[in-house]
Amino acid sequence: MRFHIEVVHPERCIGCYSCVYACSRHLFNIIDPSKVAVFVRVNGTLANPFTVITCRFCKNPECALVCPRGALQPLPEGGITLIASKCEGCKTFDCINACMIRALALDKITNLPIICDRCGDCAKYCPHNVFKYEEMK
Amino acid sequence: MPIRILYVNLSERSSRVVDRPDLFSKYLGGAGIASKLLLEEVRPGIDPFSPETPIIFAAGYMTGVFPCMVKAIAMFKSPLTKNLGESHSGGHFASALRFAGYDALVIHGASEHPIIIKIIDDEVKVKMADSLWGLSPLDVEKALRECSYEGMQSVISCGKAGENLVCYSNVIVDRFHHFGRLGLGAIFGSKKLKAISILGRKGISLKNPLAVKEVYEKLHHKVVISDEMSKYHNLGTSANMLELNELGALPTHNFKESRFKDAERISGETMAESLLRRKISCPGCPIACIHLAGLKTSFAPEHERGKKEIFHEEVLVPYNYEAMYALGNNLLIKDKRDLILLIYRCESLGLDAMMMGTVLAWVTEAFEEGRITLDETLGIKPAWGDAEAYIKIIDNTVEMKNKFYAKLAQGVVAASEKYGGREYAMALGNNGMAGYITGYGAILGPLVGARHSHLSNSGYSIDQKIMNKPISIEQMVDFLIDQEDWLYVLFSLGACYFARRIYSEEVVCEALKALGIDKTQDELMKMGKEIFHNLYKFKVREGFELSEQNIPKRIFEVQTPHGKLEFEKIKSMIDYYIKKREKEGLHLKPEEKALKELLK
Numbered sequence: 001m002r003f004h005i006e007v008v009h010p011e012r013c014i015g016c017y018s019c020v021y022a023c024s025r026h027l028f029n030i031i032d033p034s035k036v037a038v039f040v041r042v043n044g045t046l047a048n049p050f051t052v053i054t055c056r057f058c059k060n061p062e063c064a065l066v067c068p069r070g071a072l073q074p075l076p077e078g079g080i081t082l083i084a085s086k087c088e089g090c091k092t093f094d095c096i097n098a099c100m101i102r103a104l105a106l107d108k109i110t111n112l113p114i115i116c117d118r119c120g121d122c123a124k125y126c127p128h129n130v131f132k133y134e135e136m137k
Numbered sequence: 138m139p140i141r142i143l144y145v146n147l148s149e150r151s152s153r154v155v156d157r158p159d160l161f162s163k164y165l166g167g168a169g170i171a172s173k174l175l176l177e178e179v180r181p182g183i184d185p186f187s188p189e190t191p192i193i194f195a196a197g198y199m200t201g202v203f204p205c206m207v208k209a210i211a212m213f214k215s216p217l218t219k220n221l222g223e224s225h226s227g228g229h230f231a232s233a234l235r236f237a238g239y240d241a242l243v244i245h246g247a248s249e250h251p252i253i254i255k256i257i258d259d260e261v262k263v264k265m266a267d268s269l270w271g272l273s274p275l276d277v278e279k280a281l282r283e284c285s286y287e288g289m290q291s292v293i294s295c296g297k298a299g300e301n302l303v304c305y306s307n308v309i310v311d312r313f314h315h316f317g318r319l320g321l322g323a324i325f326g327s328k329k330l331k332a333i334s335i336l337g338r339k340g341i342s343l344k345n346p347l348a349v350k351e352v353y354e355k356l357h358h359k360v361v362i363s364d365e366m367s368k369y370h371n372l373g374t375s376a377n378m379l380e381l382n383e384l385g386a387l388p389t390h391n392f393k394e395s396r397f398k399d400a401e402r403i404s405g406e407t408m409a410e411s412l413l414r415r416k417i418s419c420p421g422c423p424i425a426c427i428h429l430a431g432l433k434t435s436f437a438p439e440h441e442r443g444k445k446e447i448f449h450e451e452v453l454v455p456y457n458y459e460a461m462y463a464l465g466n467n468l469l470i471k472d473k474r475d476l477i478l479l480i481y482r483c484e485s486l487g488l489d490a491m492m493m494g495t496v497l498a499w500v501t502e503a504f505e506e507g508r509i510t511l512d513e514t515l516g517i518k519p520a521w522g523d524a525e526a527y528i529k530i531i532d533n534t535v536e537m538k539n540k541f542y543a544k545l546a547q548g549v550v551a552a553s554e555k556y557g558g559r560e561y562a563m564a565l566g567n568n569g570m571a572g573y574i575t576g577y578g579a580i581l582g583p584l585v586g587a588r589h590s591h592l593s594n595s596g597y598s599i600d601q602k603i604m605n606k607p608i609s610i611e612q613m614v615d616f617l618i619d620q621e622d623w624l625y626v627l628f629s630l631g632a633c634y635f636a637r638r639i640y641s642e643e644v645v646c647e648a649l650k651a652l653g654i655d656k657t658q659d660e661l662m663k664m665g666k667e668i669f670h671n672l673y674k675f676k677v678r679e680g681f682e683l684s685e686q687n688i689p690k691r692i693f694e695v696q697t698p699h700g701k702l703e704f705e706k707i708k709s710m711i712d713y714y715i716k717k718r719e720k721e722g723l724h725l726k727p728e729e730k731a732l733k734e735l736l737k
Contacts, residue, residue, distance in 0.1 A: 014415075014416050014417055014418040014423075014425035015417055015418050015420065015425075016418035016419075016420065016421070016422055016423045016424075016425065017289075017418075017420040017421060018204075018357065018421075018423050020420075021201065021421060024340065025343075025346065025349070025350060025353075028340070029342075029343055029346035030340040030341060030342050030343060030346075031201050031202060031340060031341040031343070032236070032339065032340025032341065033236065033287070033288055033289050033420075034236075034287040034288050034338045034339075034340070035340060039286075041286070042282065042290070044279060044282055044284075045278055045279045045282055045312065046278065046282075046311055046312045046313060046417070047275075047279075047312060047452075047453050049415070102286055105286070105287065108338075125357060125423075127361045127423040127424075127425075
């Protein structure tokens with residue numbers, strides 16, 4: 001099942017990282033806040049509210065446009081998919097840096113960008129409904 | 138799986154990593170490995186402030202893997218008790234340590250100049266930090282917070298109280314959490330270690346991810362939905378205030394009374410309706426028991442429109458029941474803003490709010506009795522409910538303004554031994570009492586507990602459960618023994634005390650199995666007992682004698698829900714406790730020869 005996911009109540013985030021841990025468990029079968037497609041970020045101090053980021057599933061994703069090899073393919077429903085064979089793990093971080101909200105992370109082992117596959121686990125494990133998610137038709 | 142220990146030497150500014158497979162097979166992690174390292178690393182009879190005194194930190198085996206597995210354990214020699222220092226903290230510390238690739242961090246040596254330890258995965262640096270010395274831990278957290286898009290960071294730091302060697306100074310963890318109670322802040326201060334920053338960017342791999350996911354799913358649901366945890370989700374521990382008041386178990390007026398007529402004005406309910414701004418969690422725990430109040434302070438008066446306090450800036454102050462009892466009802470503070478202000482002062486200076494409250498209560502009573510005068514207090518008149526005076530006393534204590542304040546900095550027992558009033562110096566095992574006069578469990582628990590905390594063995598909790606069905610002396614002691622042994626299993630896994638009801642024996646066995654560890658309940662219980670024995674071996678080695686522990690007389694004068702407590706009954710409980718523990722093979726009396734060695 002695939003979901004449309006949106007961060008709708010970032011102000012409710014308590015910093016429990018349940019979404020982050022769920023994401024790395026789902027994508028890589030590990031627990032690693034660096035290998036994820038959902039981010040809970042601390043802004044300078046824990047006295048500030050957290051920033052919660054997921055892919056916005058852009059219609060014209062800049063991350064895909066900047067890739068010289070076309071490894072990131074825009075999808076008709078928004079967002080991107082990775083064609084791993086085309087990605088050279090170029091380490092120029094073009095795709096990572098292109099995203100203004102930094103919703104892409106780089107897998108340090110494979111050097112491939114980590115793409116949200118819309119599994120919805122982040123939303124399912126959030127205890128305060130920070131995310132809105134609905135099944136994609 | 139070996140336990141990976143990072144050793145940092147502050148004198149040599151060096152570090153090395155040691156793998157210890159033996160520790161894992163015996164203790165799994167957390168409190169277990171810390172208890173063993175403590176026996177190995179701390180030289181008998183050492184001065185807590187000696188450069189050689191180590192600090193041991195350990196993360197639990199299940200840190201980050203299952204819900205509420207968030208606590209880091211610190212072990213050291215306490216400057217307050219001159220004996221076992223053990224403190225547990227939430228926050229990002231345990232997680233960051235594990236994500237950096239370590240199970241434990243052991244710090245040796247000391248520096249002549251202020252320094253910090255900065256760890257980013259395998260990169261470990263001891264750096265000069267003159268610019269941080271004297272700063273509040275709240276400012277240090279801002280200064281050291283990395284602008285990193287990956288991993289997890291923790292910043293822990295002592296405050297002025299630690300720098301000045303106040304014996305009950307805390308290490309503040311990620312702004313809102315603490316290694317509290319037994320003076321770890323002063324050990325940092327004695328080493329000129331201002332702070333530690335850890336950024337962990339590695340992962341925790343899982344052998345059988347499917348099994349882990351299955352157990353996680355079940356536990357997460359239980360933690361988020363079940364009634365057992367709703368208290369912590371909602372009001373947090375501050376819910377205790379009105380419950381205990383109703384029960385007649387709320388320490389008030391330095392334990393003279395067990396009800397506070399103004400409890401409602403400073404209760405968790407009142408806070409939630411007025412000052413509560415945010416709630417915050419430890420990474421890996423969906424509860425968010427840390428409640429943050431907004432404390433408004435005015436800008437400079439000359440810039441206030443119409444010279445009225447219209448515009449305000451606001452700081453966030455964490456409040457919980459223990460700080461609220463110690464600096465609230467026990468001091469007859471009835472204004473919620475005053476209470477938050479007092480907590481904030483302790484936070485900014487890096488002081489243990491519970492012990493500071495106990496000290497302030499003793500000061501007020503000793504002043505009333507004329508044991509101390511304005512000469513000692515430097516003209517400050519301590520009075521019940523007077524937050525302004527209390528703030529001045531707190532500041533003078535941290536600055537150790539004169540001999541009297543320097544004594545206060547050593548804790549309530551040291552102060553009362555010098556100036557009198559021991560009968561109302563409310564400490565058990567030299568540690569300031571927690572906010573419960575629920576019955577025998579609340580006294581016996583911290584007295585026999587390895588770290589003299591109410592959380593050692595839940596004595597205060599059993600008191601409340603047996604209101605209508607009293608239990609025998611033996612049943613009480615048996616409960617405390619079983620509870621403490623079992624809790625050390627949970628503390629080896631990294632569990633938060635608040636999640637103890639989620640992690641039953643069966644659940645722990647199931648969770649371990651998902652990680653590929655087959656252990657029976659009996660084996661686990663044995664492990665917990667061995668950890669407790671390790672800690673008591675250390676305590677006895679350092680001169681602790683259970684049978685000679687002082688209980689302040691005030692305890693026997695105040696009404697509790699179980700009536701007035703009787704000294705003789707507590708004494709029989711201690712005797713039975715000693716008998717039972719000795720039957721387990723634990724020696725509870727320091728050997729004379731060993732004592733002589735210590736006294737040399």
